[in-house]
Each structure stands twice: as structure tokens, then as C-alpha cells.
Amino acid sequence: MKAHLLTIGDELLIGQTTNTNATWLGEALSRIGVHVERSVTVGDDADAITRELDRSYEEAQLVITTGGLGPTHDDVTKSIVSEYFDAPLETDDELLERVRQYYERRGREMPPEVADLATVPRGFEKLENKVGTAVGLWYAESGDDGERLLAVLPGVPDEMRSIYDNGVEPRLSERADLQDLVHKTLLTTGVPESSLQQKIGDLSDWLDGELKLAYLPSTSGVRLRLTAMGRDRDVAERRIEALEEELRDRIGKYIFGTGKDTLEGVVGDLLREHEWTVATAESATGGLIGHRLTSIAGSSDYFVGGVISYANEVKINTLGVSASTLKAHGAVSQPVAEEMAAGAATKLGATIGISTSGIAGPGGGTEEKPVGTLCVGFARREDGKVVDLDSVRLQLTNDRVLNKELFATSALEMIRRKILW
Structure with a gap:
């Protein structure tokens, strides 16, 4: 089944409101085997809504x-749908009474x-709205x-989701023409x-119209989304398993995890499993590594603490970085990153130290060290001595933010790599 999504509202176009509805609906529909072919956003303009409704109703x-669907002058969807389908608007007495009671319970008189x-x-x-007033x-x-199917839902996310879960999805799930979709x-x-x-190489013998692979980059790495579809869910699941094994x-x-795993969570599990502790020495990241590590419940099992050594004086006086190393190589260098990591592990009594020194930008770069240059240092101690010192x-x-x-x-990836590789 092919579907089109039409999200309506000026606030979505001008960036005043994030369009979470399209994202949520796309995921929800995919789970039950509906293929979202197109998603478009238009403002509160009757002509634009009519054009897009007409196109979608013809194609999907x-x-x-x-x-x-609200009561204000800019809420025009219902009247447009009424006109498009030549379906006059009629007052539902039961619904009118429910709306009146909604206002009475809040001690307010219902506006006309x-x-x-x-x-x-x-x-x-x-379609009943258990959260608000607009059905x-x-x-x-x-x-x-x-057959053509149309669902007209409110724009308020909580209301939209409630109506979809209780009214739309049950109607769709009863249908026999849906393919099973496995992600x-x-x-x-x-x-x-x-x-x-390049490392994955040619997968033409694996992929076809019913087995797909998508690359989804993010700041934590690249997500690989495997999708299989077909009339038989067991067959689709076996195809996913085989492709995963090949990858x-x-x-x-x-590959550090699946689904909703996080890199910091996986690193934390590895540290706990090896009974290692970690300390951070952060310059360019300003405490972000520590923040990500401590966002995981139970991180006190392995996270000792950290030093935000933004100034060279802090690198020297707190972490024990050599002034001569700084002078010879500069703060953004592998030798300094290594000494920062060793200092963090030694001063804070951790098994390993991890450090960052870099040029986040937008200024501060040079020809030798342009904006975006990063040095990561790693140090591991054993019996009170540094036995592994490394950097990249x-x-x-x-x-800058990215x-x-x-x-x-x-x-975090360097910690994972050092433990596993």
C-alpha cells in the first residue's frame, strides 16, 4: 500500500514548529507495511491544500x-475536505455535547x-480523540x-498520535493487502x-526490490537500515538475518550496536565488563565526553571524573603536561594529547585516560592545523604505570557545534577500539 502524508500549517513552513508528525507517521506506517511514497508540507492556504490533496488522492x-482541524479562522482543512468530496458539513449532536462538557469541566463557557x-x-x-476536542x-x-483511504488528523502531536493508534492503525492492520515490513x-x-x-563492497547479489539497505549518517556514526518486505514475515526476517550476517x-x-544502542552506552558496558575506569582530559570538547558518559545510568561504576583543560596553564599545572612539549608541538598535537591522557589517568587514579585537543572553529585554524583538526590521546595504566600510550x-x-x-x-570510539581491537 502506497501512502502520501500531507502536513498542514504555516508554523511548520516558517520553522516555528518542528514537523514531528511526518517523522512519527512515517515510522508508524512502515512498521505495519505501508510504504510512504511522498510527504509534503503546505501552509494554511486553501488552494495549496486542495492541490496537494488532489494529487495525493490520485496517486496514493x-x-x-x-x-x-481547530476552531480558528486559519483551520481550513475540514472545510476543504468537505468541498473536495462534495460532503456537506453536518453537526454531530453527540460530539457537540462532548465539546460543551469539555469547556464546562474547565469552568469556561464554550465560544460560539x-x-x-x-x-x-x-x-x-x-475517529475518537481521547486527548483533545478535535476528532x-x-x-x-x-x-x-x-480503493482510496483518507485519514484527517489534528496537528497537535499528542492528539494525532492518539487518534492514529486507536483509530487509523486498527483499520489499516485489518487489511489483507499489506506486506509485512521488517526493519x-x-x-x-x-x-x-x-x-x-567501499568496505562493504558490492551487494547487488543481495539487494532487490524487497530487500534494501540505507546509509544514514549521524554524529555518532553511520546507521545501516536493513529493510525486508513480503507477504511472509518469517521469510522477511530470515532475509534480514542473512544480510546482517554478511555485513x-x-x-x-x-558495528558497535543495533537499534537504539548508543556509543556511550556500549563503551560503558565494555568498561564495566573489563572492570576498567576512565578519566577525561578535555580541551576542544569542553566536557562533552564526560557528559555523554554520565548520561548513562550506573556510569559511576566506571567514570572517575574529568578535567576541562582549556588553557595551557591547566594542562601544565593540573595534568602535568610538559611545557616543553607544548612549546615544541603546540596544544593541538598528538604528543600533547598523549600527555593529557596520561595525566588524567594518573592524577585521577583511573585505568585509562582519554583526551581531546583540537580546533573546533570557526576561527583559529592554520595551514598546518586547519579548523576541524582533532588529536585524541589514550593512556592505560597497569600497576600504577602507563603501559599503553597512543593517539590519533x-x-x-x-x-563548531558539529x-x-x-x-x-x-x-569514545577510541576507547571502544582499544578495548576490542
């Missing part, structure tokens, strides 16, 4: 709209214009080219998207 079997909430286009089913609408029509997400890190694709054979060392230099982006996220991810 299922159309879902969100927004424009709110009575519009109790109107329903003739021939449409009501959803459902319309099914059969024609020479097959699995593999999480990778430590390798950019282009390099990852793990090819790029297994870069990376070149990342020109965006760089800080990528810098922290690189540090």
Missing part, C-alpha cells in the same frame, strides 16, 4: 493529513466558533482504479559513509 491508496469542532463531513467516520475523520471510497538498524562508528560503502563478516569491527589525528568539519559532537564521538 492512503492519504493522511495532519493539521487545520468552537461549535465547528462538532461538524463532520457527510459520509465520513469519526479525526476517516473516509473510504472504492472506484474503478481501486533492523546496525550502528557503525569510526568510519565515514563513503569509506564504509558483520565484511565490516563487523565497525583526525580532520573533521568547519562547523565538530564538538564529532570530537566526542571520536574519543
Whole structure:
């Protein structure tokens, strides 16, 4: 089944409100085997809404709209739907009484214009709203080219989700023409998207119209979304399992988790499993590594503490970085990053120290060390002595905020790599 989503509201176009409805609906529909072919956002303009509704209703079997069902002058969706389907709006007495009681329970008199909430286009089913006052609408029509389905939902996310869960999805799930759709997400890190694709290599013998692989980059790495569809769910699941096994054979060392795992959570589990503790020495990341590590419940099992050594004086006086090393190589250098990591582990009594020193931008770069340069240092102690001292230099982006996220991810990935590799 092909679906189009039509999200309505000026506030979505001007960026005043984030369009979470389209994202949520796309995921919810995919879970039950509905293929969302198109998603479009329009403002509170009758002509624009009508054009998009007309296109979607011609091209897709299922159309879902969100927004424009309230009682104010800019809420025009219901009247447009009424006109488009030549379905006059009729007052539903039961619904009108419920709206009136809604206001009475709050000690308010129902404004006259709110009575519009109790109107329903003739021939449409009501979809109960357990959260607010604007009901959803459902319309099914059969024609020479097959059946068309329309769900008209409020734009308020909580109300939209409630109506979808209780009214739309049950109607869709009863249908026999839905394919089973199986998703699995593999999480990778430590390798950019282009390099990852090269390492995976040719999958033409694996992928087809019913088995797909998508690359989804993020600041924590690249997510690989595996999708299988078909009439038989068991077959789809077996195809996903086989593709996952093949990917793990090819790029297994870069895969750190699945689904909703986080890199910091996986690193924390590894530290706990090995009974290691970690201390941080952060310059460019300004405490972000510590923040991510401590966002995991139970992180006190392995996180000792950290030093935000932004100034060279702090690097020298608190972490014990040599002034001569700083003078010879500069703060953003692998030798300094290594001494920072060793200092963090030694001064704070941790098994390992991890450090970052870099140029986040937008200024401060040079020809030798441009914006986006990052040095990550690693030190591991054993019996009170540093037995493993290492570092890497990376070149990342020109965006300061993005760089800080990528810098922290690189540090966490180095911990993971050192434990596993």
C-alpha cells in the first residue's frame, strides 16, 4: 500500500514548529507495511491544500493529513475536505455535547466558533480523540482504479498520535493487502559513509526490490537500515538475518550496536565488563565526553571524573603536561594529547585516560592545523604505570557545534577500539 502524508500549517513552513508528525507517521506506517511514497508540507492556504490533496488522492491508496482541524479562522482543512468530496458539513449532536462538557469541566463557557469542532463531513467516520476536542475523520471510497483511504488528523502531536493508534492503525492492520515490513538498524562508528560503502563492497547479489539497505549518517556514526518486505514475515526476517550476517563478516569491527544502542552506552558496558575506569582530559570538547558518559545510568561504576583543560596553564599545572612539549608541538598535537591522557589517568587514579585537543572553529585554524583538526590521546595504566600510550589525528568539519559532537564521538570510539581491537 502506497501512502502520501500531507502536513498542514504555516508554523511548520516558517520553522516555528518542528514537523514531528511526518517523522512519527512515517515510522508508524512502515512498521505495519505501508510504504510512504511522498510527504509534503503546505501552509494554511486553501488552494495549496486542495492541490496537494488532489494529487495525493490520485496517486496514493492512503492519504493522511495532519493539521487545520481547530476552531480558528486559519483551520481550513475540514472545510476543504468537505468541498473536495462534495460532503456537506453536518453537526454531530453527540460530539457537540462532548465539546460543551469539555469547556464546562474547565469552568469556561464554550465560544460560539468552537461549535465547528462538532461538524463532520457527510459520509465520513469519526475517529475518537481521547486527548483533545478535535476528532479525526476517516473516509473510504472504492472506484474503478481501486480503493482510496483518507485519514484527517489534528496537528497537535499528542492528539494525532492518539487518534492514529486507536483509530487509523486498527483499520489499516485489518487489511489483507499489506506486506509485512521488517526493519533492523546496525550502528557503525569510526568510519565515514563513503569509506564504509567501499568496505562493504558490492551487494547487488543481495539487494532487490524487497530487500534494501540505507546509509544514514549521524554524529555518532553511520546507521545501516536493513529493510525486508513480503507477504511472509518469517521469510522477511530470515532475509534480514542473512544480510546482517554478511555485513558483520565484511565490516563487523565497525558495528558497535543495533537499534537504539548508543556509543556511550556500549563503551560503558565494555568498561564495566573489563572492570576498567576512565578519566577525561578535555580541551576542544569542553566536557562533552564526560557528559555523554554520565548520561548513562550506573556510569559511576566506571567514570572517575574529568578535567576541562582549556588553557595551557591547566594542562601544565593540573595534568602535568610538559611545557616543553607544548612549546615544541603546540596544544593541538598528538604528543600533547598523549600527555593529557596520561595525566588524567594518573592524577585521577583511573585505568585509562582519554583526551581531546583540537580546533573546533570557526576561527583559529592554520595551514598546518586547519579548523576541524582533532588529536585524541589514550593512556592505560597497569600497576600504577602507563603501559599503553597512543593517539590519533583526525580532520573533521568547519562547523563548531558539529565538530564538538564529532570530537566526542571520536574519543569514545577510541576507547571502544582499544578495548576490542
